Amino acid sequence: MPEFKTEAEERAFWETHDSSDYLDWRQAQSASFPRLKPSTKTISLRLPETLLDRIKIEANKRDMPYQSLIKAWLARDVNENRRS
Structure with a gap:
């Protein structure tokens, strides 16, 4: 596994390399x-x-907070419509 000096260096590396060359994803x-x-x-x-x-x-x-109620209503409606 390569050693990196900075997170930016690591990010640049993984943008151009395939992790399967370094890791066995089957494990x-x-x-x-x-x-x-x-x-x-x-x-x-x-x-x-x-x-x-x-x-x-x-x-x-x-x-309950009104934003939480709105989120609950939206989630319930989306889940009900997904089943239809």
Whole structure:
């Protein structure tokens, strides 16, 4: 395995070389990272104020942040439509 002085040097190397020349991927084992948080991306979403107020009221009834409620609703809808 090559030795690298910097991360940038290593990155440049792997962009032009195949890792299978250095590793036997048949011996690779699966890894689990249970505490790894999924990546998130910030988006901007424009909603009518009355709709946002209603969502906040609903979230308050459920004792959860309104953004979390929106994410839960979106995930449920996407999962339901995927099964259709």
